[in-house]
Structure formats: structure tokens, C-alpha cells
Amino acid sequence: MRFQSLRGFRDFYPEEMAARRKVLDKIFKEVQKYGFREIDAPSVESLELYRIKSGEEILTQTFSFADRGNREVTLIPELTPTVARMVVEREKSLKRPIKWFSMPKMWRYEEPQAGRLREFYQLNVDIFGVPGPEADAEVLAVGIGLMLKLGLEGNFIFKVSDRRLMHGVLDDMGIENKGAVFAAIDKRYKVSEPEFKDMLLSAGLDDLKVGRLLAILDSRGPLAESLQRLKGLVSLENKATLEGFESLERLADLMAMYRMEQYCELDPSVIRGLAYYTGTVFECYDTKGELRAIFGGGRYDNIIELFGGEPMPAVGFGMGDAVLEILMRRAGVWPEEKIATDYFVLTTSPKFMETAIFLAQALRDRGYIVETDLLSRSFSNQMRYANSIGAKHVLILGEKEMAEGKVSIKDMETGGQETIEVIKFLESSSQ
Amino acid sequence: MRFQSLRGFRDFYPEEMAARRKVLDKIFKEVQKYGFREIDAPSVESLELYRIKSGEEILTQTFSFADRGNREVTLIPELTPTVARMVVEREKSLKRPIKWFSMPKMWRYEEPQAGRLREFYQLNVDIFGVPGPEADAEVLAVGIGLMLKLGLEGNFIFKVSDRRLMHGVLDDMGIENKGAVFAAIDKRYKVSEPEFKDMLLSAGLDDLKVGRLLAILDSRGPLAESLQRLKGLVSLENKATLEGFESLERLADLMAMYRMEQYCELDPSVIRGLAYYTGTVFECYDTKGELRAIFGGGRYDNIIELFGGEPMPAVGFGMGDAVLEILMRRAGVWPEEKIATDYFVLTTSPKFMETAIFLAQALRDRGYIVETDLLSRSFSNQMRYANSIGAKHVLILGEKEMAEGKVSIKDMETGGQETIEVIKFLESSSQ
Structure with a gap:
């Protein structure tokens, strides 16, 4: 009998993992440079904690169950409730701003498809305790910074908006069923234009209002420019609209300070389905528009209160690994999937094993990745193995x-070989 | 309402995580230097896969459940079945030896106590495809190497034995119920000496045999020496005893080649409860004998066949993070729990934010960890925050x-401060 992994779950063999590890290292390094601090948290939480934000609906999409103590628990489908819990538990002592990140595994019981898995990793980046757009900008800058560091320049665009903006606009239009309109806008790019109009009409808008709304939604493009255009289409008398507008203007200024305004565009259609966003919202897409969103995030100032803490502003994003990998592969910047070795120590007789181990240990002490022969193989079989592990050098x-008292060093790239005294080799191999 | 994490699960806040990350980095680096390659695998597997090795008993100790598709699944309580599955899936193409490691989370539904949690990390190191003690020695060397790299010299000892040895000894004694004797030996250090003798008697040994067995079990101490002593107490006519003995002798030679024999001792009482070990077995303990085993491992040559593959020898170990942390804390080598920052950029007026962001980005490009003020705080509040994040320098x-066109740089360690041109500062700050 042979076993397989569950559907929507992935195995990573060494070559695949080596490439992933390079990507993960770049992501961690970039996020840390902005002063975000790594946290780690349980993968299993009480289901109650995860019901609060998302309601019963979440039950149909989680790996949740009763544990042996009959507690209702769930594998975490996202990290925000856990992070909120951790903030609340130490809200008195944590210095503000609280800048946290982590990239744990998460689980969702959904139908697996390209870019959507049942088990995935998601980078979470959050700032708590900062009410102003300075935090929104920093969070955006981290997101953009890591896309750039991953070599994706030209392959992505961040679409930015502010929930208050559309809120005010719909207010001014006298629309009562805002939820239905938001839901329609949220689906805009997933349906055809006529379908979209139908959705707006059935949400209670008349033709005139649909026309006005479309004009506003179409005010998209470069941040500062598009905001100017939008200014003529909305009423800044409305408090919510004004707040959203001014926040976006400040955000545009800040992104210019980061020299990153070219990676952002205004798109009033960005809503982010989840009800808890309160201000800035953004999504990162591939420029070809072929893939689902790579990032999603924004401001959710009510979250800490929702989880029992004192009110505390919050902004952050989540980035799954699955869509990112697809984008990187398409852009040709996914790292080469191969393992690397600095030295393979080849022994032509079992009697040299002591020297082989001595040399290997000396090289490992210097930080090198070293293998020796464990199978008493022939010269050619050892060479073949050295090749298979990507050895840069073979010590013969x-x-x-x-x-x-000498050793031969074969350079596996050039094929060149030299013979030097063991002592001299050890002296020269210090890193 | 306030929420808590589940019992036996841990939150890691930034300071704690910073210390853990240092430990994890050291572990990963050490294991990789021996040419072990990182793999990653699902946290959820079909329960069937995990029943094979451990039987129904495992059901009482796992987080297992029926998923929404009514599959019986489990959070992994160990990694071996998953690794075996992965080896079997690619047994045709994988180059030998297969040297893999990973350090995933695992879950066991046990009563939480010091060093035992419901969610923990476990380092797994395995070599597949090598029948001889060269692999056992390398696996032991990695284990010892990482204890040394963690600063634990003098705090640990590896107790080594070979299952074949005791098997042969019990054979020669004509003992039929070997399982009961192994079970008793496995508990030796958990019960008193009289209790232990009683267990042996009830397993069917007479006083004479108990005496002989105790003499053999007490042949512990330095590897090579103790093996010599043991030689006079067992019959090497028995095939199993001979194989175990010769394998241990070779292992002792190899550990001497690694210059690591001083960290190993023979202890014939080491059995390792799990039935699947077939040769070398070892456990790493704190020298004070206060804690449960830090490592456990050995040779389990039947594992791949058990999971449906062609027979393939295997040796490896697992090391949980919980006991290791306790040992490191007691030994005073757990890293300091603090976060670190290279630069905090202090702005005395909002109008300098553009420069602050410019400088911060320039420093981040050079690889530094940098924060700016996001809260328009006073000079002293910014200084206080810079202190709280362990900033080495404050740019004022x-x-x-x-x-x-200048900037002041305060060295937070010495308190010294100098003022230089921004351009010169940027030139001098290249890493």
C-alpha cells in the first residue's frame, strides 16, 4: 500500500525547498529591515476566537473539530484573531507602535485550485497603535519593497482606496443597502460590465446613480493624479468622503517620499470583502491581471476592541505563498531548484576515512557545507554523487x-584540479 | 471577553521570538553543514498513515478528527511516517544517501508539563540508504555538533546502545517474553532498583538471570572501554549480539574520528520504547539527570518497507524544542530575549519626515534595521521608544x-554624539 498527501497539501523535497527557503529568507529580511518583529503563535485556537470576526460562515471553510477534551478548536484559517488576542493580552505593557510579522502555516477547507490550497503559508505584517497614514504608508512600503526584492519590478501593481470614500459617496446618493452595493463593487472585476450594472440596479441604484458611481469607480490610475480627478466627482462636504480623501492624499505624499508612488494606483473599486476594514484598503495584483490578488490589506481600527481590548488603531496585510510563487515562476524569478554543497570529500580507500572526517569537520567548523562518502563507493560513483549534490569542490x-600529506582539489565548475599539502589547504580555506 | 491560547500551546512575543530565532538559526546552520537538506511537509496527514507505525494507541494522543470531506486525518504527532511516505513516493529517483532534515510543528494530546507541550517544534534528521554505522556516526555527530554549537558543552551526554545486543543476550538466556523485559529495561531509570528487579522477575527471569542482566546493563561508561568490559559478559557466539557489538565497536571508532567520543557513553539500558528500532539506539540526556531525554534516535531499517517501499536502511533522530530550551536556560546559554535595531531616525519636526524616510530607505538598502517615528512624538518620547527597541544609533x-544638510548620530551605547553631513554619513554607512 502506498500513501499520498491529502489534496491541497504540499510536500517540498530538498530542491524545491532550497528555492523556497531563498524566497522566505528575502521576505523575512525585507520585513525586518523596517523594524517589524517576528512573533510566533499556536496553529490551533479555540473556535470561539475565530468566530468573532467572521461569524458562523467560517465553520464551512475551516479545519475545525472537537479535541479530546471536547473543546471546539480550529486550525487557524488566518492570523488576525490570534494577533489581536496577543495584543490584548499585553496591551498594558506593549510599546507603541506594535510592529509584528510572522509567516505561519494556515489551513482552509476550500476546493484546491491554482493559487489556492488547503494548507499554505501567509506572511502577516501589522502595525498597531498608529492612527495616521504614516503606518499605512509604511505597511505599503514593506509590501512593495519585498515585491521589488523578489525581482518582480514591472510585474505588480498595488491598487489602493479608502473605505470611507465609497461610504461617503453612497451616503450622499442616499443608498440604504450599502452592503449590497459594496458586495457588487467587490465583485466588479470578476463579472462582466453588464452583469455589474445589473447588480447595482438590483441593489437599488437607478441609472443616473449607476452612471455616477461608475464614473467614480473609473477614477483609477496614478495615485496623486487620480485623486485630483476624483475630487471633481465626489462631495468633500461629506465627512466620511473627506476623511478618506485626505487620508489618501497624505498616503500619496508619503508613498512619494518612499519613492514608491509608481507602484500604487488609486482604484475606488477596491473594497476588500471583509466587513472589518475601516479606512485604507489595498490589493496587489499582477500587472497582466491573470492571477487573483497576491496581497490584501488595509486599516481595521476596530479589531482590538472587537477582541476585548481598549480601542487601538491597526493596519496590516496578509500575503499567501501560493499566488506569489505562481507570479514569480511566470516572471522567471523563482530561484533555481537545486541544492548546493561546498565540498565533497572523496576517499579512494576506507583507510582514509579518518582523514576524510577530520577534513570534513575542519571545513564545517569554517562554515562550509561538506559531505563525505558513507557508502564505501567507487571513485566514479562518488564523483557522480558529488555532482548530484551540486558540490563546488571535490577533495580527493x-x-x-x-x-x-597532500590532497587534490577538483573545481567542479572549471574541471581544474590542483594538489596541495593538507595543512596549506586548511590554512587557505578559512572563510 | 478576553481570550487565551489553548493549554499546552505557546505564544512567542518578539523578544522571546528573537531568542528562539537565534537558536533555530544555529540548529539549521549546523545540520546543513553536514549536508542534510531541508524538506517541508504537510501538518495534516491521513490518520491511516500514522496508524501504521504506532497502531490504534496513537489515537488517544493525537489531535485527529474527521475533516469536512469525512476523511480521518491527524495533526502530525511525529514526522517519521510523513518522511517515509515522501521517500517511498520518489524511491526510484532519489539519490542515495538521502539526507533530510526539517523542524516542523507537531501536536500531541498529552497532559502539559515542563518540557512536554501539546504543540511543539521537533528537529528531525534522517539518513536513508546507508546500512553501515558510518551513517549512525554522522547522525550522532550532527546531534553532538549542535549541542556544542548551542553552548551546551559539559551539560549533555549521549547514551548509546544497539538493540541487537540486548536481543541476543535475552535470546541466550532463553527468555520468551522479550517484550516485557524490554519494557522493564526501558523504564529502568524511572523506577527504583527494587522495583526494577521486581519487574524483571515478573517478566519471567530468575534471580540468577536478573543478576547477569544487571551486570550487563551496568556496563556503561566511555564507549570503547565499556565495550571491552561488556565483551566478557556476553556471548559473541550469538549472531545478534555479535552484530550489535561489532556495530558499536565501529561506531566507537568513528566517533573517535569525529573527535566526539567523549560525548558518548555506552548504556545497554537504552532501548527506546518504540518497537521499530533495529540497531543502534541513542538518547541524549542532561548530565545532571534532571530532565527527560533531549534527543532520541537510532536505526530503523524496516521503516521504508513498512510504508510500502523497497527495503531501505534508515537512521535518524528527533529533538523537541521544549526540553532543549529548559536545558539551555539552566545552563545559562539561552540567548538574551531582546529585539535589536540598527538605527532609529528621530524627527524634531514633521517637515523632516521626507528626509527621515529617505535616510531610512537608504539605510535599509544597505541591510540595516531601521525605524522612523510614525506618531509625531516629542524628542524625549522618540528617544524612549528608540531605547525600547534596542536601537544602536539614533539619527537626529x-x-x-x-x-x-547635516545629521547628528547618537551612539546609544556610549552616549556619544557627532554631527556630520548627510552625504558623508551615507557614504560611511555602507555595510
Whole structure:
């Protein structure tokens, strides 16, 4: 009988993992440079904690169950409730701003498809305690910064808006069922234009209002420019609209300070389905528009209160690994999937094993990745193995060399080979 | 309402995580230097896969459940079945030896106590495809190497034995119920000496046999020496005893080649409860004998066949993070729990934010960890925050400095401060 992994779950063999590890290292390094601090948290939480934000609906999409103590628990489908819990538990002592990140596994019981898995990793970046757009800008800058560091320049665009903006606009239009309109806008790019109009009409808008709304939604493009255009289409008398507008203007200024305004565009259609966003919202897409969103995030100032804490502003994003990998592969910047070795120590006789281990240990002490032969193989089989593990150098312990206290070093790239005294080799191999 | 994490699950706040990350980095680096390759695998597997090795008993100790598709699944309580599955899936193409490691989360539904949690990390290191003690020695060397790299010299000892040895000894004694004797030996250090003798008697040994067995079990101490002593107490006519003995002798030689024999001792009482070990077995303990085992491992040559593959020898170990942390704390080598920052950029007026962001981004490009003020705080509040994030330097953007294109750099360790031109600062800050 042979076993398989569950559907929507992934195995990563060494070559695949080596590439992933390079990507993960770049992501961690970039996020940390902005002063975000790594946290780690349980993968299993009480279901109650995860019901609060998302309601019963979440039950149909989680790996949740009763544990042996009959507690209702769930594998975490996102991290925000956990992070909120951790903030609330130490809200008195934590210095503000609280800048946290982590990239744990998460689980959702959804139908697996390209870019959507049942088990995935998601980078979470959050700032708590900052009410102003300075935090929104920093969070955006981290997101843009890591896309750039991953070599994706030209392949992505951040679409930015502010929930208050559309809120005010719909207010001014006298629309009561805002939820239905938001839901329609949220689906805009997933349906055809006629379908979209139908959705707006059935949400209670008349043709005139649909026309006005479309004009506003179409005010998209470069941040500062598009905001100017939008100014003529909305009433800044409305408090919510004004707040959203001014916040976006400040955000545009800040993104210019980061020299990153070119990676952002205004798109009033960005809503982010989840009801809890309160201000800035953004999504990162591939420029070709082929993939689902790579990032999603924004401001959710009510979250800490929702989880029992004192009110505390919050802004952040989540980035899953699955869509990112697809984008990187398409852009040709996914790292080469291969393992690397600095030295393979080749022994031509079992009697040289002591020297082989001595040399290997000395090289490992210097920080190198080193393998020796564990299978008493022939010269050619050892060479073949050295090749398969991507060894840069092979140290050859042959009869002649050993008799003279020497070792041959084969450069596996150039094929060149030299023979030097063991002592000199060790002196020269310090990193 | 306030929420808490589940019992036996841990939150890691930034300071705690910073210390853990240092430990994890050291572990990963050490294991990789021996040419072990990182893999990653699902946290949820079909329960069937995990029943094979451990039987129904495992059901009482796992977080297992029926998923929404009514599959019986489990959070992994160990990694071996998953690794075996992955080896079997690619047994045709994987180059031998297969040297893999990973350090995933695992879950066991046990009563939480010191060093035992419901959610923990476990380092897994395995070599597949090598029948000889060369692999056992390398696996042991990695284990010892990482204890040394963690600063634990003098705090640990590896107790080594071979299952074949005791098997042969019990054979020669004509003992039929070997399982009961192994179970008793496995508990030896958990019960008193009289209790232990009683267990042996009730397993069917007479006083004479108990005496002989105790003499053999007490042949512990330095590897090579103790093996010599043991030689006089067992019959090497027995095939199993001979194989175990010769394998241990070779292992002792190899550990001497690694210059690590001083960290190993023979202890024939080491059995490792799990039935699947077939040769070498070892456990790493704190020298004070206060804690449960830190490592456990050995040779389990039947594992791949058990999971449906062609027979393939295997040796490896697992090391949980919980006991290791306790040992490191007691030994005073757990890293300091603090976060670190290279630069905090202090702005004395909002009008300097553009420069602050410019400088911060320039420093981040050079690889530094940098924060700016997001809260328009006073000078002293910014200084206080800089202190709280462990900033090594504070860049002060004051009116006077800015007017002259200069910046002041405060060294937070010495308290010293100098004012230099922004351009010169940027030139000098290249890493």
C-alpha cells in the first residue's frame, strides 16, 4: 500500500525547498529591515476566537473539530484573531507602535485550485497603535519593497482606496443597502460590465446613480493624479468622503517620499470583502491581471476592541505563498531548484576515512557545507554523487596524495584540479 | 471577553521570538553543514498513515478528527511516517544517501508539563540508504555538533546502545517474553532498583538471570572501554549480539574520528520504547539527570518497507524544542530575549519626515534595521521608544542640522554624539 498527501497539501523535497527557503529568507529580511518583529503563535485556537470576526460562515471553510477534551478548536484559517488576542493580552505593557510579522502555516477547507490550497503559508505584517497614514504608508512600503526584492519590478501593481470614500459617496446618493452595493463593487472585476450594472440596479441604484458611481469607480490610475480627478466627482462636504480623501492624499505624499508612488494606483473599486476594514484598503495584483490578488490589506481600527481590548488603531496585510510563487515562476524569478554543497570529500580507500572526517569537520567548523562518502563507493560513483549534490569542490584523498600529506582539489565548475599539502589547504580555506 | 491560547500551546512575543530565532538559526546552520537538506511537509496527514507505525494507541494522543470531506486525518504527532511516505513516493529517483532534515510543528494530546507541550517544534534528521554505522556516526555527530554549537558543552551526554545486543543476550538466556523485559529495561531509570528487579522477575527471569542482566546493563561508561568490559559478559557466539557489538565497536571508532567520543557513553539500558528500532539506539540526556531525554534516535531499517517501499536502511533522530530550551536556560546559554535595531531616525519636526524616510530607505538598502517615528512624538518620547527597541544609533534630524544638510548620530551605547553631513554619513554607512 502506498500513501499520498491529502489534496491541497504540499510536500517540498530538498530542491524545491532550497528555492523556497531563498524566497522566505528575502521576505523575512525585507520585513525586518523596517523594524517589524517576528512573533510566533499556536496553529490551533479555540473556535470561539475565530468566530468573532467572521461569524458562523467560517465553520464551512475551516479545519475545525472537537479535541479530546471536547473543546471546539480550529486550525487557524488566518492570523488576525490570534494577533489581536496577543495584543490584548499585553496591551498594558506593549510599546507603541506594535510592529509584528510572522509567516505561519494556515489551513482552509476550500476546493484546491491554482493559487489556492488547503494548507499554505501567509506572511502577516501589522502595525498597531498608529492612527495616521504614516503606518499605512509604511505597511505599503514593506509590501512593495519585498515585491521589488523578489525581482518582480514591472510585474505588480498595488491598487489602493479608502473605505470611507465609497461610504461617503453612497451616503450622499442616499443608498440604504450599502452592503449590497459594496458586495457588487467587490465583485466588479470578476463579472462582466453588464452583469455589474445589473447588480447595482438590483441593489437599488437607478441609472443616473449607476452612471455616477461608475464614473467614480473609473477614477483609477496614478495615485496623486487620480485623486485630483476624483475630487471633481465626489462631495468633500461629506465627512466620511473627506476623511478618506485626505487620508489618501497624505498616503500619496508619503508613498512619494518612499519613492514608491509608481507602484500604487488609486482604484475606488477596491473594497476588500471583509466587513472589518475601516479606512485604507489595498490589493496587489499582477500587472497582466491573470492571477487573483497576491496581497490584501488595509486599516481595521476596530479589531482590538472587537477582541476585548481598549480601542487601538491597526493596519496590516496578509500575503499567501501560493499566488506569489505562481507570479514569480511566470516572471522567471523563482530561484533555481537545486541544492548546493561546498565540498565533497572523496576517499579512494576506507583507510582514509579518518582523514576524510577530520577534513570534513575542519571545513564545517569554517562554515562550509561538506559531505563525505558513507557508502564505501567507487571513485566514479562518488564523483557522480558529488555532482548530484551540486558540490563546488571535490577533495580527493588518493593513495599518492595521502602518502605525501597532500590532497587534490577538483573545481567542479572549471574541471581544474590542483594538489596541495593538507595543512596549506586548511590554512587557505578559512572563510 | 478576553481570550487565551489553548493549554499546552505557546505564544512567542518578539523578544522571546528573537531568542528562539537565534537558536533555530544555529540548529539549521549546523545540520546543513553536514549536508542534510531541508524538506517541508504537510501538518495534516491521513490518520491511516500514522496508524501504521504506532497502531490504534496513537489515537488517544493525537489531535485527529474527521475533516469536512469525512476523511480521518491527524495533526502530525511525529514526522517519521510523513518522511517515509515522501521517500517511498520518489524511491526510484532519489539519490542515495538521502539526507533530510526539517523542524516542523507537531501536536500531541498529552497532559502539559515542563518540557512536554501539546504543540511543539521537533528537529528531525534522517539518513536513508546507508546500512553501515558510518551513517549512525554522522547522525550522532550532527546531534553532538549542535549541542556544542548551542553552548551546551559539559551539560549533555549521549547514551548509546544497539538493540541487537540486548536481543541476543535475552535470546541466550532463553527468555520468551522479550517484550516485557524490554519494557522493564526501558523504564529502568524511572523506577527504583527494587522495583526494577521486581519487574524483571515478573517478566519471567530468575534471580540468577536478573543478576547477569544487571551486570550487563551496568556496563556503561566511555564507549570503547565499556565495550571491552561488556565483551566478557556476553556471548559473541550469538549472531545478534555479535552484530550489535561489532556495530558499536565501529561506531566507537568513528566517533573517535569525529573527535566526539567523549560525548558518548555506552548504556545497554537504552532501548527506546518504540518497537521499530533495529540497531543502534541513542538518547541524549542532561548530565545532571534532571530532565527527560533531549534527543532520541537510532536505526530503523524496516521503516521504508513498512510504508510500502523497497527495503531501505534508515537512521535518524528527533529533538523537541521544549526540553532543549529548559536545558539551555539552566545552563545559562539561552540567548538574551531582546529585539535589536540598527538605527532609529528621530524627527524634531514633521517637515523632516521626507528626509527621515529617505535616510531610512537608504539605510535599509544597505541591510540595516531601521525605524522612523510614525506618531509625531516629542524628542524625549522618540528617544524612549528608540531605547525600547534596542536601537544602536539614533539619527537626529534637528532644525540646525537640517539647515546645514547635516545629521547628528547618537551612539546609544556610549552616549556619544557627532554631527556630520548627510552625504558623508551615507557614504560611511555602507555595510
